[in-house]
Each structure stands twice: as structure tokens, then as C-alpha cells.
Amino acid sequence: MTLVYLAVLVLFLLALLVVFAPLRGAPRPFPENPRPEELRLELEALKREAKELSGAERVRVLKRIAWIERELGAAAAKEEARAARPAGRVPVWGVLLLVAGGLALAAVLVHHTLPRLPGGAVTESLAIKEAKKLKELRAKAERENTPEAWMAYADYAFELHDLERALEGYDKVIQLDHKNVKAYRRIGVILFLAGRPAEAAEVLAVVTQVDPDPEGLLFLGNAYFQLGRYQDAIAAWQEYLNRGGGERERVESLIETARARLEATDPGEIVYAEKCASCHGAKGEGGIGPKLAGNPILNAPEAVAEIVRNGRGTMPAIPLSDQEMAALLAYLKKL
Ligand code: HEC
Numbered sequence: 001m002t003l004v005y006l007a008v009l010v011l012f013l014l015a016l017l018v019v020f021a022p023l024r025g026a027p028r029p030f031p032e033n034p035r036p037e038e039l040r041l042e043l044e045a046l047k048r049e050a051k052e053l054s055g056a057e058r059v060r061v062l063k064r065i066a067w068i069e070r071e072l073g074a075a076a077a078k079e080e081a082r083a084a085r086p087a088g089r090v091p092v093w094g095v096l097l098l099v100a101g102g103l104a105l106a107a108v109l110v111h112h113t114l115p116r117l118p119g120g121a122v123t124e125s126l127a128i129k130e131a132k133k134l135k136e137l138r139a140k141a142e143r144e145n146t147p148e149a150w151m152a153y154a155d156y157a158f159e160l161h162d163l164e165r166a167l168e169g170y171d172k173v174i175q176l177d178h179k180n181v182k183a184y185r186r187i188g189v190i191l192f193l194a195g196r197p198a199e200a201a202e203v204l205a206v207v208t209q210v211d212p213d214p215e216g217l218l219f220l221g222n223a224y225f226q227l228g229r230y231q232d233a234i235a236a237w238q239e240y241l242n243r244g245g246g247e248r249e250r251v252e253s254l255i256e257t258a259r260a261r262l263e264a265t266d267p268g269e270i271v272y273a274e275k276c277a278s279c280h281g282a283k284g285e286g287g288i289g290p291k292l293a294g295n296p297i298l299n300a301p302e303a304v305a306e307i308v309r310n311g312r313g314t315m316p317a318i319p320l321s322d323q324e325m326a327a328l329l330a331y332l333k334k335l
Pocket of ligand 1: 272275276277278279280288289290292295297304307308312313314315316318328
């Protein structure tokens with residue numbers, strides 16, 4: 001295999017040499033572009049090549065295609081203004097060799113990097129497998145019509161974020177087993193995920209009275225939070241932690257955010273609690289994002305506004321109205 005790589009590499013380097021040899025002569029003040037015909041040839045070859053490639057290789061080839069197309073446009077414009085020049089310095093067969101070498105190199109690279117990339121084909125086949133399994137579980141549930149079988153179907157759909165099917169499955173479970181707490185809880189969770197926090201809170205408030213699993217409390221807190229009922233949200237999340245819920249860190253920070261929201265009277269503080277505290281800490285002490293309290297960057301409010309508007313590194317852009325931005329910048333000075 002190594003021999004093949006070497007051969008390909010040598011071919012490629014040779015082609016490079018042939019193509020660029022003419023350019024090694026005395027430097028010319030105004031190097032000319034290869035003639036349009038040659039560019040067109042390369043363009044065609046590259047377009048064929050681009051179809052076969054993916055990822056960074058494809059991007060590279062597409063960039064080259066864009067460049068050639070631009071050059072060809074410019075050349076056509078110049079052509080009208082001046083008489084035809086002598087033949088280009090780069091031989092056609094050299095370009096062809098280069099393209100062939102590049103193609104071979106690309107093929108080897110693609111062949112060897114593809115299996116490691118999460119390629120489209122891999123994802124697709126996974127999706128097909130998941131759909132098939134879901135279908136099987138459904139067929140089984142319809143055949144057996146037991147709460148357990150419907151539960152297995154609904155749980156799998158839930159896992160796949162197929163909320164509609166999950167809801168349908170949990171509904172069937174309840175029809176067959178009126179006291180199934182988990183099915184009620186999941187329906188509450190799905191209501192929340194579907195953007196219906198009021199109904200979710202209604203269901204989960206009842207379910208969590210009898211349900212030993214803390215999952216319902218997490219989503220009950222989320223639903224209350226969305227409804228602006230911060231005190232209730234804090235209570236639900238606190239109970240979630242008391243019952244040993246797994247998402248300790250995240251929920252603790254949610255509680256902090258809700259507390260900040262509860263205490264906030266300053267509109268800038270509200271913006272901060274809502275949009276920044278989760279990453280920079282409730283009091284700007286830092287977290288996922290750097291410490292903001294006492295950070296010299298706060299002396300340059302335009303710079304801060306710029307970062308907020310456009311994001312930076314892993315910090316996302318956070319769209320704010322002019323009023324919110326002004327209030328936020330005023331609040332940040334007090335950190
Ligand atoms: C999702 C997490 C996240 C959120 C939300 C977030 N930030 Fe950031 N922030 C970061 C990270 C991470 C950095 C570091 C970015 C880098 O330099 O790569 C950062 C950097 C900054 C900086 C530059 C700090 C420095 O010392 O260079 C400022 C200022 C800042 N954020 C302000 C804000 C403000 C104000 C908000 C709310 C409107 C906010 N951030 C919301 C994660 C976040």
C-alpha cells in the first residue's frame with residue numbers, strides 16, 4: 001500500500017515540476033495566465049473531480065473552480081480589448097498530468113480518510129436502522145397490545161426525539177394501564193418539549209407527587225421557569241436535587257439563574273441573568289466563559305457590545321435590542 005502512495009506522490013510531484021518548470025526561468029514582470037482554453041480544460045476536469053470528492057478536498061477543488069471561472073471571465077473581457085497573445089507557457093499535457101496526479105492523490109486521500117469521517121452514508125444507514133427498529137417495535141406492540149410492548153415502542157421513539165410517535169405510544173400505555181406513572185410523566189415532558197409549558201406544568205405537578213423518578217421534577221422546573229414562575233421553578237429543581245437527580249451541575253446553575261431573575265430589578269441585570277449568567281456566572285465570576293467581574297474589557301463597552309452582537313470563539317452571537325444592550329452595558333459596569 002505504501003508503494004502505491006509513493007507512486008502517486010511521485011507522479012504528482014513530477015506533474016508539478018512539469019507544469020511549473022517554465023516558471024522557474026527569469027522572473028517576468030507580468031506573469032500571464034494560462035490561456036483560457038487550458039483553464040477551461042482544467043475547469044472541466046475539476047468539475048468532474050468535485051463530484052467525487054467530499055469534505056475539505058471538495059471545498060479546495062470548488063475554490064479552485066471559482067477562481068478559474070473568475071479568471072476566465074476576466075480573460076474574456078481582456079480578449080476583446082487586445083490582440084491574441086502567443087501561446088501560454090504551461091503545456092496542456094502538463095496541466096492534464098497535474099490534474100491526473102491530483103486526482104489520484106485525492107482518490108487515495110479520500111479513500112483513506114472517508115471511513116473515519118461521519119459520512120452521509122453512515123448517518124443514513126443509521127437512520128434507516130432506527131426507523132426499522134421503531135417499526136418492528138410498533139408491529140410487536142400492535143400484535144401483543146400490552147402496556148410493556150407499547151412502552152418499549154414509546155421509549156424508543158422518545159429516545160429518537162420522535163415526539164409524535166412517543167406521545168402516541170405513551171397514550172396507548174395509559175389506555176391499557178391507567179396508573180402508569182412513567183407514561184404520564186413522559187407526556188408531561190413531551191408537552192414541555194413541544195413548547196406547551198403551561199400544560200406540561202399542569203401534568204407534571206400532579207405526576208411528581210407520586211412519581212419516584214426525578215426526571216419529572218427537572219421538566220416541571222423548566223416549565224415553571226418558562227412561565228416566569230421562578231419561585232416554583234427553584235422549588236421543583238431543588239426537589240430534583242434532593243431526590244438525587246443526575247444533572248446536578250446544570251440544575252444548580254439553573255437555580256442560580258432563577259434566583260438572579262427573582263432578585264433582579266435592574267433591567268440590565270435581567271438581561272444578564274437571562275443571556276449571560278449561564279456561561280459567565282451569576283455574578284460574573286466566570287464559568288464556561290471567562291470572568292467578567294473586574295475584567296478590563298468592561299472599560300471598552302463598544303468592544304463588549306461587539307462581542308455580544310457577533311459572538312467570539314465558542315461564545316454565540318446574542319441578538320439584543322438597543323435598549324437591552326444599553327441596560328446590559330450599564331449593569332456590567334457594576335459587576
Ligand atoms: C454559551 C456561553 C456564553 C454565553 C451565553 C455568553 N458568553 Fe460571553 N463568552 C463565552 C466564552 C466561551 C468566551 C470566550 C470566547 C473566546 O475568547 O474564545 C466569552 C467571552 C466573552 C467576553 C470577552 C472576555 C474577554 O476577557 O475577552 C465578553 C466581554 C463576554 N463574553 C460577554 C458576554 C455577555 C455580556 C453575554 C451576555 C449577553 C455573554 N458573554 C454570553 C461564553 C458565553
